[in-house]
Amino acid sequence: MTTSRDSLLWQHIQSARWYAGKGRDAELVAIHPLPWLAPPTPELAVRFEIAEVRNNDGASETHHYLLALSHRGADSPGGGVEIGSYADPELGEVTLHDATRDPHAQRLLLAVLLGGAEQTTDDALVAAHLLDADAVSAALEPRIFGGEQSNTSVMYGDVAMLKLFRRLELGRNLDIDVHRALADGPAADEVAQLFGWLEVEWRDSSGQTCRADAGMLVEQLRGVTDGWEVAVESATAGGDFTAEAYSLGVALRRVHTGLAVAFGESRRPGADSATGMSERLDAAIAVVPQLAAHRAGLQRLFDTLAGTELVTQRVHGDFHLGQTLRDGAGNWRIIDFEGEPLKTLAERREPDTVWRDVAGMLRSLDYAGGFAVRNAGSPAQDARAWVAATSTAFLAGYSGLAEDSGEKSLAPGDRSVVDAYLGDKAVYEVVYEARNRPAWLDIPLAALGILADSRPTDDSREAAR
Numbered sequence: 169m170t171t172s173r174d175s176l177l178w179q180h181i182q183s184a185r186w187y188a189g190k191g192r193d194a195e196l197v198a199i200h201p202l203p204w205l206a207p208p209t210p211e212l213a214v215r216f217e218i219a220e221v222r223n224n225d226g227a228s229e230t231h232h233y234l235l236a237l238s239h240r241g242a243d244s245p246g247g248g249v250e251i252g253s254y255a256d257p258e259l260g261e262v263t264l265h266d267a268t269r270d271p272h273a274q275r276l277l278l279a280v281l282l283g284g285a286e287q288t289t290d291d292a293l294v295a296a297h298l299l300d301a302d303a304v305s306a307a308l309e310p311r312i313f314g315g316e317q318s319n320t321s322v323m324y325g326d327v328a329m330l331k332l333f334r335r336l337e338l339g340r341n342l343d344i345d346v347h348r349a350l351a352d353g354p355a356a357d358e359v360a361q362l363f364g365w366l367e368v369e370w371r372d373s374s375g376q377t378c379r380a381d382a383g384m385l386v387e388q389l390r391g392v393t394d395g396w397e398v399a400v401e402s403a404t405a406g407g408d409f410t411a412e413a414y415s416l417g418v419a420l421r422r423v424h425t426g427l428a429v430a431f432g433e434s435r436r437p438g439a440d441s442a443t444g445m446s447e448r449l450d451a452a453i454a455v456v457p458q459l460a461a462h463r464a465g466l467q468r469l470f471d472t473l474a475g476t477e478l479v480t481q482r483v484h485g486d487f488h489l490g491q492t493l494r495d496g497a498g499n500w501r502i503i504d505f506e507g508e509p510l511k512t513l514a515e516r517r518e519p520d521t522v523w524r525d526v527a528g529m530l531r532s533l534d535y536a537g538g539f540a541v542r543n544a545g546s547p548a549q550d551a552r553a554w555v556a557a558t559s560t561a562f563l564a565g566y567s568g569l570a571e572d573s574g575e576k577s578l579a580p581g582d583r584s585v586v587d588a589y590l591g592d593k594a595v596y597e598v599v600y601e602a603r604n605r606p607a608w609l610d611i612p613l614a615a616l617g618i619l620a621d622s623r624p625t626d627d628s629r630e631a632a633r
């Protein structure tokens with residue numbers, strides 16, 4: 169880190185909501201500027217820059233963060249949140265702003281995407297890919313999305329949303345990949361339409377050319393409510409959420425069918441999955457030692473996969489209520505196909521069984537019940553009944569059974585596979601909560617206690633799907 173500009177940016181990165189290295193020993197290796205998005209003027213100059221960040225604790229790993237920066241001259245106030253001022257050799261004295269909060273820069277971002285063109289310098293590129301030139305107008309009023317999210321989104325009117333990916337995945341972004349693949353297929357109605365995306369290229373500090381997708385422009389879903397909010401409200405009131413849970417199960421099945429059609433299916437020995445789960449458990453015990461008490465019980469659950477052959481395909485990978493939106497007509501839409509943020513990109517790209525997503529939602533319904541007890545004082549018994557009823561309805565919807573099919577909504581062989589995935593997901597959640605929300609740790613820990621004490625079903629070697 170050499171210049172004061174770099175130190176301004178490093179402070180900006182470390183305090184950002186999207187910075188994934190909080191609490192870790194990390195350093196800024198370099199900042200790589202991309203081409204200006206429009207010819208710079210003394211008032212405004214906007215470009216993406218890539219921050220190359222190295223984590224030094226544990227195995228050394230490098231991450232690339234996308235910065236969107238507007239440089240405003242002294243006579244050009246405004247621009248939203250300031251990062252700091254410095255003397256730029258090309259532009260003179262400028263103030264840096266996060267472009268996603270600068271109205272002029274927000275407009276420029278959309279114009280670049282709609283232009284569908286490519287901008288290059290000797291060692292960097294920004295390319296816009298436009299799929300639907302008529303869906304979005306450059307005149308739409310921009311505003312920053314204020315809701316909870318790990319990336320940054322700008323809304324344009326009530327038509328489109330530009331989601332900028334902050335921690336970049338080298339290669340094709342999973343969310344773009346999946347939205348593209350599901351368009352026009354059996355799950356087209358369950359996801360937002362993809363209008364276009366931005367691709368960037370730069371040379372890293374070792375001289376290697378890197379390529380990534382920087383953002384995607386999608387249909388803005390209107391009149392929707394976050395699935396977590398509606399579920400928590402119902403759990404807290406002790407309401408009946410079974411019809412909603414049933415239709416959520418139906419929607420997930422459709423998405424899985426769409427993903428299988430688009431990306432195909434493969435097979436994997438269950439023993440390989442069990443090994444992965446055990447390894448993740450051991451890594452989690454190193455982070456949260458109290459997990460060790462459940463090791464033997466969880467290993468018993470994972471072992472039920474050995475000897476099975478699992479059908480695998482592309483899945484959502486981090487399916488929970490916060491990844492679902494419900495519209496006024498009761499339809500569910502599913503978002504954010506980037507997988508679990510704590511996993512490596514290679515892990516997130518791997519095909520898995522559909523039960524990973526099914527287990528993800530069952531865990532999420534349990535979280536909603538746990539939240540109702542801890543944060544809203546609901547009686548534990550009522551919350552347990554709510555979780556049991558909604559879980560059964562969700563499984564019935566997923567399995568294509570009648571809404572009132574009750575306990576039999578999962579075949580016994582599938583039950584033990586789901587239990588193994590529930591254990592694996594709750595182990596992930598324990599690490600996630602320990603790092604991000606220690607006050608929530610008791611929710612997945614309580615679930616793990618119950619799972620680790622349960623006895624695996626005997627018929628676990630039946631077909632796994």
Ligand SMILES: Nc1ncnc2c1ncn2[C@@H]1O[C@H](COP(=O)(O)OP(=O)(O)O)[C@@H](O)[C@H]1O
Nearest residue numbers: 315316317318319320360386387388389503504
């Ligand atoms: N297509 C969309 N239309 C409207 N709102 C959306 C859309 N996609 C996401 N959102 C909103 O943005 C939030 C964050 O989206 P998400 O894709 O999960 O972002 P991140 O990966 O950055 O966390 C969602 O919880 C939802 O409220």
Ligand SMILES: O=P(O)(O)O[C@H]1O[C@H](CO)[C@@H](O[C@H]2O[C@H](CO)[C@@H](O)[C@H](O)[C@H]2O)[C@H](O)[C@H]1O
Nearest residue numbers: 318486488489490508509528531532535597600
């Ligand atoms: O939405 P992200 O992709 O960032 O997912 C991460 O954060 C989630 C929390 O925001 C976390 O989900 C866990 O908490 C949810 C309640 O807030 C609950 O519904 C989920 O079941 C639970 O896993 C998710 O695990 C993490 O990857």
